Amino acid sequence: MAKAFLSGNEALAQGVWEGGLHFATGYPGTPSTEILETIAARFPEVECQWAVNEKVAVEVAGGASFGGARAMATMKHVGLNVAADPFFSLSFAGASGGLLIVSADDPGMHSSQNEQDNRYYARAARCPMVEPSSSQEARDFAIQALEISEQFEAPILFRMTTRICHSKGIVETGSRKEVPRKGYKPDPQARVLMPSNARKRHEWALERARKLEEFGNTCSLNRWEKGSSKVGVVTSGVAYNYVKEVLPEASVLKLGLTWPLPWGLIEEFAASVEKLYVVEEGDPLLEKDLKAHGIRCTGKEVIPITGELNPEIVRRGIAPGSARAQAREPAPAPSRPPVLCPGCPHRPVFYWLRRMRKSTSGDIGCYTLGAIPPLSAMDTCICMGASISGLEGLEKGAGPEAASTLAAAIGDSTFIHSGITGLVDMVYNRATGTVLILDNEITAMTGRQEHPATGRDIRGNPAPTVDIPALCKAVGVERVQVVDPYDMQAVRAALKEEMARRELSVIVFRRPCVLKERSRKKSYAVVDPEKCTDCGACLRLGCPAIEHKENHAWVNPLFCYPECSMCVQVCPTKAISKKTDQ
Amino acid sequence: MSETTTNVLLCGVGGQGVLLASEVLSAAAMLSGRDVKKSEVHGMAQRGGAVTSHVRWGEKVHSPLIETGTADVILSFEPGEALRWSHYLRPGGVILTAKEPIYSVLVSSGAETYPEDVLQRLEERAGRLIPVDALQEVTALGNPRAVNILLLGMLSVFVDIPADHWKEAIQARVPKKTIESNLRAFERGRELAGS
Numbered sequence: 001m002a003k004a005f006l007s008g009n010e011a012l013a014q015g016v017w018e019g020g021l022h023f024a025t026g027y028p029g030t031p032s033t034e035i036l037e038t039i040a041a042r043f044p045e046v047e048c049q050w051a052v053n054e055k056v057a058v059e060v061a062g063g064a065s066f067g068g069a070r071a072m073a074t075m076k077h078v079g080l081n082v083a084a085d086p087f088f089s090l091s092f093a094g095a096s097g098g099l100l101i102v103s104a105d106d107p108g109m110h111s112s113q114n115e116q117d118n119r120y121y122a123r124a125a126r127c128p129m130v131e132p133s134s135s136q137e138a139r140d141f142a143i144q145a146l147e148i149s150e151q152f153e154a155p156i157l158f159r160m161t162t163r164i165c166h167s168k169g170i171v172e173t174g175s176r177k178e179v180p181r182k183g184y185k186p187d188p189q190a191r192v193l194m195p196s197n198a199r200k201r202h203e204w205a206l207e208r209a210r211k212l213e214e215f216g217n218t219c220s221l222n223r224w225e226k227g228s229s230k231v232g233v234v235t236s237g238v239a240y241n242y243v244k245e246v247l248p249e250a251s252v253l254k255l256g257l258t259w260p261l262p263w264g265l266i267e268e269f270a271a272s273v274e275k276l277y278v279v280e281e282g283d284p285l286l287e288k289d290l291k292a293h294g295i296r297c298t299g300k301e302v303i304p305i306t307g308e309l310n311p312e313i314v315r316r317g318i319a320p321g322s323a324r325a326q327a328r329e330p331a332p333a334p335s336r337p338p339v340l341c342p343g344c345p346h347r348p349v350f351y352w353l354r355r356m357r358k359s360t361s362g363d364i365g366c367y368t369l370g371a372i373p374p375l376s377a378m379d380t381c382i383c384m385g386a387s388i389s390g391l392e393g394l395e396k397g398a399g400p401e402a403a404s405t406l407a408a409a410i411g412d413s414t415f416i417h418s419g420i421t422g423l424v425d426m427v428y429n430r431a432t433g434t435v436l437i438l439d440n441e442i443t444a445m446t447g448r449q450e451h452p453a454t455g456r457d458i459r460g461n462p463a464p465t466v467d468i469p470a471l472c473k474a475v476g477v478e479r480v481q482v483v484d485p486y487d488m489q490a491v492r493a494a495l496k497e498e499m500a501r502r503e504l505s506v507i508v509f510r511r512p513c514v515l516k517e518r519s520r521k522k523s524y525a526v527v528d529p530e531k532c533t534d535c536g537a538c539l540r541l542g543c544p545a546i547e548h549k550e551n552h553a554w555v556n557p558l559f560c561y562p563e564c565s566m567c568v569q570v571c572p573t574k575a576i577s578k579k580t581d582q
Numbered sequence: 583m584s585e586t587t588t589n590v591l592l593c594g595v596g597g598q599g600v601l602l603a604s605e606v607l608s609a610a611a612m613l614s615g616r617d618v619k620k621s622e623v624h625g626m627a628q629r630g631g632a633v634t635s636h637v638r639w640g641e642k643v644h645s646p647l648i649e650t651g652t653a654d655v656i657l658s659f660e661p662g663e664a665l666r667w668s669h670y671l672r673p674g675g676v677i678l679t680a681k682e683p684i685y686s687v688l689v690s691s692g693a694e695t696y697p698e699d700v701l702q703r704l705e706e707r708a709g710r711l712i713p714v715d716a717l718q719e720v721t722a723l724g725n726p727r728a729v730n731i732l733l734l735g736m737l738s739v740f741v742d743i744p745a746d747h748w749k750e751a752i753q754a755r756v757p758k759k760t761i762e763s764n765l766r767a768f769e770r771g772r773e774l775a776g777s
């Protein structure tokens with residue numbers, strides 16, 4: 001046993017590696033991304049790859065499991081919506097090699113478009129679920145989950161949350177156990193899910209759940225920590241830590257195998273305490289199940305449904321009056337909304353759209369920040385891919401006139417993920433909109449992952465490359481052009497022309513993300529206060545390197561991006577120039 | 583647990599090196615034989631957004647998050663950020679902060695004003711406040727990127743982690759070429775905090 005300081009994501013990667021995982025895939029998404037990145041960086045024994053999207057990831061992992069390998073697919077919570085179709089069916093079909101479907105939920109929406117509790121999916125798909133509470137458990141439970149998956153022929157929904165994924169703790173680690181691949185054994189009766197087979201598999205899945213319930217009563221994933229008989233708490237996931245912090249003397253039933261629920265254990269625990277709380281982050285799932293089972297408990301009466309839990313919320317809920325310190329009110333402080341980086345190639349597109357009084361049917365990625373002042377050029381952002389299909393729908397719903405005030409704005413990774421199908425739909429159904437593909441040659445928002453159009457795979461090796469403009473032409477878009485977004489006038493001209501035209505067109509704005517290929521140049525913009533008329537043109541770029549001082553603009557040389565000259569180009573009095581230090 | 587647990591909240595602006603500082607701090611605490619938990623959130627922006635990290639160490643640490651009103655030290659890279667998180671400070675706690683404000687695009691575009699009396703407001707909320715001209719200090723030492731290590735030097739005066747563990751943690755985590763200048767920044771931080 002060695003000790004390492006690992007995030008939950010790193011620890012999960014460590015665990016599946018120790019547990020003999022053969023194959024891992026997934027699509028990036030905060031807070032799940034580092035699981036696959038860790039495998040790619042540290043564990044060469046595990047074959048690992050980025051998938052085009054989550055549906056494909058789950059299907060490929062399912063196929064690998066059918067093929068007898070231990071396999072995993074990782075994604076953020078909304079990714080499981082995209083993958084829900086194969087997920088439900090795989091639960092009926094069953095696993096051969098151990099199969100983990102990792103869903104990383106984001107309570108509090110630190111970096112997500114919605115707050116959803118993916119524990120519902122386990123119940124809905126009758127798929128067993130495992131939830132760790134710490135980095136150590138992420139490692140330990142991953143090893144056990146692979147075993148359980150094979151024992152019960154079930155995919156396991158391995159549910160993480162932001163706070164588990166991105167907190168670090170000390171983890172005792174071990175070495176890898178090589179597990180032989182089982183080889184491929186066809187089983188069409190289980191895996192060809194046509195009605196006659198699927199009916200039987202539904203019964204089979206229910207029976208599997210009954211066995212897992214039994215198993216849960218004694219399995220080490222569920223732990224009874226004996227304490228005072230006055231107060232007992234049933235809890236799982238990150239909430240466990242807060243319970244231990246605020247009620248160290250309470251009895252705790254800490255559930256790690258959280259579906260199906262171990263009723264024998266729960267009944268016994270509930271009977272052993274005078275007052276029973278259920279402390280869970282998100283929806284009242286455990287609580288409702290307990291109440292439906294006839295067990296009296298207090299849950300969401302004192303613990304909120306929305307947002308992320310933390311120690312003070314749990315204290316207020318189950319241990320009011322025990323606070324050591326008088327909690328203070330937050331002081332009013334200047335807000336600091338997220339912004340596009342200095343030099344970000346997405347900026348000119350939104351800058352000009354705003355100036356032209358146009359906007360976008362938006363999508364998800366760094367460029368969603370084009371919605372925030374002063375750029376303020378986005379009307380919608382729903383889910384990955386919806387920019388293109390949403391613009392098509394707007395044209396159907398409000399007519400081409402209204403639709404022509406918007407262009408669809410979508411990133412390169414998002415386009416590959418789920419924009420292509422929308423574009424085909426536009427071509428087929430004769431839409432006339434303008435689609436802007438903001439191609440920074442990387443999946444930037446989630447920390448710069450490769451994808452099928454970047455020319456590299458997850459381990460940085462050269463890979464076959466999707467040619468985005470050629471693909472757009474191949475599906476039938478006739479007007480496709482590529483523009484360098486650092487050329488401010490070219491961006492403006494292209495937008496003006498294509499948005500005025502009643503014809504489907506694609507503009508690919510191509511320039512690598514500033515964090516992908518960091519410039520070594522020591523060059524920065526300097527404002528001549530004499531020439532600066534304080535007109536605010538450069539400030540409308542919303543660049544965090546540009547500040548306003550008394551009566552002129554000022555560029556912070558530490559933040560300024562060397563290759564970028566947007567502010568130089570938009571300054572009407574030529575007060576800004578680039579200076580290069582030797 | 584807070585009787586035996588030390589809580590440090592680090593905060594600043596994306597790109598300032600806050601997360602490296604919290605890595606170094608956690609590593610130093612771990613070297614000194616403690617249970618350690620660290621938590622941070624990767625927000626939407628890669629650069630320029632508010633960044634915080636919670637680091638807790640002691641005999642046994644459960645929660646990865648500090649409870650409000652229990653932080654022993656707030657280590658801040660930007661004074662407005664210290665103000666934002668100041669309700670985490672325990673009564674009598676210490677705020678160590680770089681003095682230089684960084685204006686957000688909202689402040690620069692005139693949509694918001696920056697509280698020019700920010701240091702005074704921090705003073706009112708802290709048991710002790712030590713503001714420093716961090717950027718000026720490290721620039722004078724030849725490494726304008728060493729603000730994070732300078733601040734850790736200041737922190738080291740207020741927490742119980744042996745000097746050797748600090749040095750080991752720094753050496754293992756900063757770029758090789760900058761080890762010397764970073765160690766100088768650490769020492770300078772200690773002086774500034776009055777060791």
Ligand SMILES: Cc1ncc(C[n+]2csc(CCOP(=O)(O)OP(=O)(O)O)c2C)c(N)n1
Binds near residue numbers: 367
């Ligand atoms: C279904 C789903 N999967 C994953 C994510 C996480 N996510 C948000 S945006 C994004 C991709 C961003 O890459 P790109 O489209 O290239 O834009 P960039 O950030 O580079 O500007 C990802 C993976 C999500 N929000 N929804």
